[in-house]
Amino acid sequence: xxxxxxxxxxxxxxxxxxxxxSFEVRTGEIVGFLGPNGAGKTTTMKMITxxxxxxxxxxxxxxxxxxxxxxxxxxxxxxxxxxxxxEMPVLDYLTFCASVQGMNKAGIPDRLRKxxxxxGLDAEKHKKIGELSKGYRQRVGLAQALIHDPEIxxxxxxxxGLDPNQIVEIRELIKNIGKEKTVILSTHILPEVEAxxxxxxxxxxxxxxxxxxAATLRKQAKGQQxxxxxxxxxxxxxxxxxxxxxxxxxxxxxxxxEAGRFEVQSQQEATANREIFELCVKQKWALTEMVPFxxxxxxxxxxxxxx
Amino acid sequence: MNPTWVIAKRELSSYFDSLVAYILLVIFLGLxxxxxxxxxxxxxxxxxxxxxxxxxVAQLTLLLxxxxxxxxxxxxxxxxxxxxxxLTKNVTNRQVVLGKFLSCLLMVGIALAFTLxxxxxxxxxxxxxxGATISGYLGLILLSASYIxxxxxxxxxxxxxxxxxLLALFTGLMFHFLFDAIAMGxxxxxxxxxxxxxxxRHFDSISRGLLDSKDLIYFLTIIVLGLLLAEWKISKRR
Numbered sequence: 001x002x003x004x005x006x007x008x009x010x011x012x013x014x015x016x017x018x019x020x021x022s023f024e025v026r027t028g029e030i031v032g033f034l035g036p037n038g039a040g041k042t043t044t045m046k047m048i049t050x051x052x053x054x055x056x057x058x059x060x061x062x063x064x065x066x067x068x069x070x071x072x073x074x075x076x077x078x079x080x081x082x083x084x085x086x087e088m089p090v091l092d093y094l095t096f097c098a099s100v101q102g103m104n105k106a107g108i109p110d111r112l113r114k115x116x117x118x119x120g121l122d123a124e125k126h127k128k129i130g131e132l133s134k135g136y137r138q139r140v141g142l143a144q145a146l147i148h149d150p151e152i153x154x155x156x157x158x159x160x161g162l163d164p165n166q167i168v169e170i171r172e173l174i175k176n177i178g179k180e181k182t183v184i185l186s187t188h189i190l191p192e193v194e195a196x197x198x199x200x201x202x203x204x205x206x207x208x209x210x211x212x213x214a215a216t217l218r219k220q221a222k223g224q225q226x227x228x229x230x231x232x233x234x235x236x237x238x239x240x241x242x243x244x245x246x247x248x249x250x251x252x253x254x255x256x257x258e259a260g261r262f263e264v265q266s267q268q269e270a271t272a273n274r275e276i277f278e279l280c281v282k283q284k285w286a287l288t289e290m291v292p293f294x295x296x297x298x299x300x301x302x303x304x305x306x307x
Numbered sequence: 308m309n310p311t312w313v314i315a316k317r318e319l320s321s322y323f324d325s326l327v328a329y330i331l332l333v334i335f336l337g338l339x340x341x342x343x344x345x346x347x348x349x350x351x352x353x354x355x356x357x358x359x360x361x362x363x364v365a366q367l368t369l370l371l372x373x374x375x376x377x378x379x380x381x382x383x384x385x386x387x388x389x390x391x392x393x394l395t396k397n398v399t400n401r402q403v404v405l406g407k408f409l410s411c412l413l414m415v416g417i418a419l420a421f422t423l424x425x426x427x428x429x430x431x432x433x434x435x436x437x438g439a440t441i442s443g444y445l446g447l448i449l450l451s452a453s454y455i456x457x458x459x460x461x462x463x464x465x466x467x468x469x470x471x472x473l474l475a476l477f478t479g480l481m482f483h484f485l486f487d488a489i490a491m492g493x494x495x496x497x498x499x500x501x502x503x504x505x506x507x508r509h510f511d512s513i514s515r516g517l518l519d520s521k522d523l524i525y526f527l528t529i530i531v532l533g534l535l536l537a538e539w540k541i542s543k544r545r
Contacts, residue, residue: 049395052544073397083388087325088317099313101397144392 001074001151001182002027003048007057010043017043019206020057027151030178032197033186036305040206041186042080045156048184049077061152073101076145080156082138086130090121090140093129094147101148111147119143119173135166142170146177153177155185159192171196190297204305217300225271227264228255230289231280236260242279248272261289310398314406319413322376328414331372335418338368343425356433361425362443362514366507369415369451370483374475376414377458378468380407381541385466394541404538408455415451419444439516446513449526453506454479456533463540482506482529 003025010018018040025031035041046052048059050066061071085093094115098108116125119139124132129140138158145153158174159167167189174185175196187193193200194214202210202217210217231239236257243252243262248270255261266272273290280287322328342364344351353360384390393403429435454475461474483506490502502508506529509522 046391051391051395069399072395075395077392077395079388079391079395081388083392085321085389086387087321096313096317097396099308100310100393102310105308148397 001062003152003182003184004060005044005048005057006060008044008047008054008059009056010040010047010052010054016206018047018054021203021206021208022057023201023208023211025182025184027182028180029199030174030183030185030197032193032200033184033203034188034190034193034200034301035186035203036188039203039305041203042156044203045077045154045184045186049075049154073148074151076148076150076153078141078145078153078155078158080160082141084129084137084140084144087128089128090125090132091116093140094143097144098147103148111149115143115147118176119146120169134161135163135169138162138166138170139173142173151181153181153183153185155183157186157188159187159189167192190301194297202301202304209304210300214297217297225266226293227266227272227276228261228289228291228293229264229276229287230259230261232260232286232288234260234283234285239285242283243276246272246275246279248275263293309402310396311402311406311409314393314398314403315409315413318380318407318410322410322414327376328417331375331414332418332421335365335368335372336421339364339422340425356429356435358426358429358435358440358443359514361422362447365419365422365447366450366483366510369447369454370479371476372418373411373415373451373454374458374461374472374479376411377455377462377475378472379462380411380459381462381537382466382468382471385463386468390541400538400542403541404459404534407459408452408534411455411459412448412452415455416448419447419451436516439514442516442518443514445518446510449513449523449530450506450510453482453526453529453533456530456537457482460533460537460540463537 005024006022007020008018008022009016009020021040021044033041033045043052047054048061048066050059050069050072053067059066061074064070085096088096091112094112095108098111099105103111116122119142121136121139121143124136129137132140138161142155142158145155155174159170162170171192174183177183178196185196199213200210200217201208229243236254239260240252240254240262243249243264248266249264249272250267251265253263253265255263264272264276273292276290277287279285339361343358343361381390384393394400426435426440430437457478458471458475461478462468462471464474465471482504486501486505487507490498490505490508492498493501503525506525509525512519513522
């Protein structure tokens with residue numbers, strides 16, 4: 001099932017939370033929804049689930065508008081702060097979720113066993129949800145979203161508040177589940193998106209400012225290459241000057257003057273590796289380090305969202 | 308299974324899991340039993356084989372008892388955010404409201420069922436008017452359903468349980484005493500309208516054994532109106 005978002009807008013009072021955004025998520029895609037806090041991620045996700053009504057525009061899921069109310073059974077939703085009935089035991093809660101989603105009573109025990117195993121809840125299944133640690137609650141949250149085997153998963157910051165081990169586990173889980181499902185997950189943890197998502201959407205001030213894979217975003221953001229080099233045996237200022245005068249080099253910066261480490265940015269669409277090497281050979285300097293530096297997703301994110 | 312029933316079952320069992328049910332049952336049975344059998348104008352002093360005292364006490368006890376069970380229904384779900392999860396499941400707003408209504412009504416039904424021994428005991432003492440007693444119970448159920456409906460609506464208005472409780476109690480008191488007092492104080496059409504709105508008057512006429520369609524329509528109107536308002540309120544999300 002695919003998700004189509006067309007000219008969606010939503011305001012709270014005078015503040016425009018989501019401003020005329022449109023995008024599509026194809027069946028089977030895992031899309032990472034990125035943006036600073038307050039950019040409109042949660043609002044957009046709430047409109048996709050049908051919890052909030054849009055002021056304008058529409059969301060269609062598998063061709064059906066969310067306004068029809070027919071789309072709910074296809075969606076599994078994990079809201080932002082993972083609200084759960086804390087007084088209920090895990091199994092009772094999941095049974096409740098399964099029946100309220102309209103699952104056939106006979107199919108529930110099998111499905112429950114599968115969910116408990118996949119989400120790693122076996123040791124905790126008889127405990128009350130309120131007694132569980134944050135990581136386990138998050139698993140219960142995922143299990144309730146998945147219990148009726150929905151084709152679409154909407155996960156609002158699924159890894160906030162988890163420790164690094166738990167983050168990796170939940171990420172793996174999402175990746176596994178995502179093989180067969182259409183997933184939208186929001187986060188502001190950038191490595192998470194790279195690790196789990198096929199595609200990245202960056203939203204800022206209610207508008208989409210970037211859309212593509214991590215690789216295409218990198219390419220769009222910066223055409224030039226960044227190198228970290230360390231050159232020994234030369235006089236620092238002379239090295240600096242000579243590097244700067246290379247035709248393929250746009251900018252040179254000291255990283256560590258004592259150790260002779262520089263950051264070299266090449267001209268657009270050019271690489272400076274060869275020229276730096278040849279320069280060192282000619283000057284009889286020792287080139288002890290040359291590391292190409294990838295533009296980090298963090299920088300792209302900052303470029304796009306800090307105006 | 309019907310989602311309305313699934314929700315009702317969950318709510319009902321959460322009353323029993325959290326002790327709320329037991330505390331309220333003890334208070335309800337304690338108060339009604341105390342006044343019916345032991346104190347004041349009780350059955351032995353009145354020397355009449357009927358449950359009038361019980362019906363008098365029960366309607367006042369329910370006035371307090373019901374806001375205490377309805378207050379958390381929506382207010383608590385709004386405070387913790389679980390309402391969002393519930394409403395994005397494959398259920399309609401109406402099914403959620405009806406499920407919660409049903410769970411409260413069942414809770415009251417259980418409390419009333421525990422008073423059936425009163426009926427049986429009194430019936431042993433002489434010739435009880437079965438018709439009047441049954442219509443008295445019907446009156447209590449209609450009155451309870453009205454208070455539940457009011458309580459559910461006030462619970463949708465806030466995310467604070469105490470506020471929901473007080474609003475429900477105040478509205479209940481208004482319907483129970485205020486309109487009656489106005490009706491007695493005023494003559495003419497204003498008094499008549501207040502009398503028509505007075506819940507205690509309609510309850511009295513049913514509990515005396517008079518089943519009038521006017522009274523039934525009155526209670527059903529309050530119930531339906533309260534539930535529709537609750538449904539409307541939860542469909543308005545910011």
